[in-house]
Amino acid sequence: MYNFRYHKASTIETAISLIEQSDDPKILAGGHTLIPTLKQRLSQPTDIIDISSIDELKRITLGEGNVTIGALCTHAHISNSPEITKNIPGLADLAKQIGDPQVRHKGTVGGSIANADPAADYPAAVLALNGEVLTSKENHFAANFFIDMFETALKSNEIITGIRLQIPKSSTYKKFRNPASGYAMVGVFVARYDNDVRIAVTGASSTVYRMEDIEGMLKSSFDNDIMEGIEIDTTDFNDDIHASAKYRGVILKVLLEEAILELKET
Amino acid sequence: MVKVNVNINNQAYSEDVEDNTLLVELLRDKLSLTGTHVGCDTSQCGACVIHINGDSVKSCTVLAAQVNGKELTTVEGLASQGQLHSIQKSFQNNHALQCGFCTPGLVMSAVDLLKKNKSPTESEIREWFEGHICRCTGYKNIIKAVQEAIT
Numbered sequence: 001m002y003n004f005r006y007h008k009a010s011t012i013e014t015a016i017s018l019i020e021q022s023d024d025p026k027i028l029a030g031g032h033t034l035i036p037t038l039k040q041r042l043s044q045p046t047d048i049i050d051i052s053s054i055d056e057l058k059r060i061t062l063g064e065g066n067v068t069i070g071a072l073c074t075h076a077h078i079s080n081s082p083e084i085t086k087n088i089p090g091l092a093d094l095a096k097q098i099g100d101p102q103v104r105h106k107g108t109v110g111g112s113i114a115n116a117d118p119a120a121d122y123p124a125a126v127l128a129l130n131g132e133v134l135t136s137k138e139n140h141f142a143a144n145f146f147i148d149m150f151e152t153a154l155k156s157n158e159i160i161t162g163i164r165l166q167i168p169k170s171s172t173y174k175k176f177r178n179p180a181s182g183y184a185m186v187g188v189f190v191a192r193y194d195n196d197v198r199i200a201v202t203g204a205s206s207t208v209y210r211m212e213d214i215e216g217m218l219k220s221s222f223d224n225d226i227m228e229g230i231e232i233d234t235t236d237f238n239d240d241i242h243a244s245a246k247y248r249g250v251i252l253k254v255l256l257e258e259a260i261l262e263l264k265e266t
Numbered sequence: 267m268v269k270v271n272v273n274i275n276n277q278a279y280s281e282d283v284e285d286n287t288l289l290v291e292l293l294r295d296k297l298s299l300t301g302t303h304v305g306c307d308t309s310q311c312g313a314c315v316i317h318i319n320g321d322s323v324k325s326c327t328v329l330a331a332q333v334n335g336k337e338l339t340t341v342e343g344l345a346s347q348g349q350l351h352s353i354q355k356s357f358q359n360n361h362a363l364q365c366g367f368c369t370p371g372l373v374m375s376a377v378d379l380l381k382k383n384k385s386p387t388e389s390e391i392r393e394w395f396e397g398h399i400c401r402c403t404g405y406k407n408i409i410k411a412v413q414e415a416i417t
Contacts, residue, residue, distance in 0.1 A: 006286070031327060031329065050331065102397050106323050
């Protein structure tokens with residue numbers, strides 16, 4: 001195993017001061033991305049700062065029309081939480097589709113968002129649910145947070161403390177899983193609000209993005225008819241051993257149609 | 267070095283470990299609890315599943331330092347007073363193993379499943395084992411064993 005110095009931080013303040021004292025630190029939450037990357041030397045930090053015992057980051061709180069999810073909430077916690085299953089069932093379903101049950105007992109939402117894997121699931125939910133990423137420094141709107149592949153607006157001494165999502169009228173997440181890894185070859189989150197529709201796509205491109213043209217069409221008529229003759233623009237799509245850009249385009253269109261059909265009567 | 271105080275199978279341990287020690291290395295190499303196996307070392311195969319504070323997790327993807335103050339159960343902790351746990355018995359009754367390498371992890375996951383869901387359907391059992399690999403492909407009997415343990 002790759003060698004590093006381990007530190008436990010019991011508060012966010014301690015974690016930040018440890019970050020500032022270290023040459024090349026990494027934050028450890030659930031560890032289910034970080035530890036495998038350490039084993040493979042894909043990440044070679046000098047110091048690991050374990051924040052996993054900070055209990056205040058493990059809460060889910062309902063607000064006025066929104067819900068705040070602590071960064072250390074695990075995928076299992078989110079998928080089983082009554083606050084989430086009742087208010088944003090699409091998100092509970094998304095969390096249930098990550099990895100496998102044992103991985104979901106450890107992996108955290110904050111870790112997934114900080115890592116910003118282009119095929120991660122949560123970024124699609126945060127962007128579609130008009131969400132904010134809350135950190136030790138400031139709140140970032142999702143649109144300004146996810147910059148590119150594995151790249152976010154996070155500064156080196158900034159820690160994600162949670163996400164705040166606007167509760168939609170209805171929502172769903174459709175995902176075509178890579179059969180080996182479970183990651184999204186393409187995933188699409190659709191959220192309906194009283195006067196708005198928001199769609200965010202993950203897995204297809206280098207980072208999560210919104211489909212504003214289709215959102216506009218659905219705002220005037222939320223019906224599958226609008227998809228007829230639609231050509232998905234795949235210019236910037238990932239083209240790799242798992243799927244060609246063109247194939248990802250086909251999958252996205254099918255998933256979108258399924259999502260619209262599901263939410264039509266809601 | 268990091269000091270780890272941990273309760274494993276109702277026994278308290280206090281160990282000094284290197285910062286980069288994995289939990290499964292602490293269990294197997296330091297504490298000789300070799301019932302927990304290492305199959306893939308990449309969180310795919312599930313041979314290393316144990317319980318941390320009651321939840322089934324893959325111990326190859328947890329640092330030993332992270333379990334300080336926690337309660338662990340490994341496959342060695344299931345039997346009590348010389349009696350196998352009901353899941354272990356049903357694995358035996360249904361010949362739910364061939365080489366047995368993946369079995370400790372599957373048994374630990376099955377125990378967690380039945381704790382959280384008293385009467386899982388066949389598809390729920392299969393879904394729960396998604397993160398396990400049995401290279402003998404003994405899946406059919408493994409599912410049967412869990413179904414027998416439900417009743």
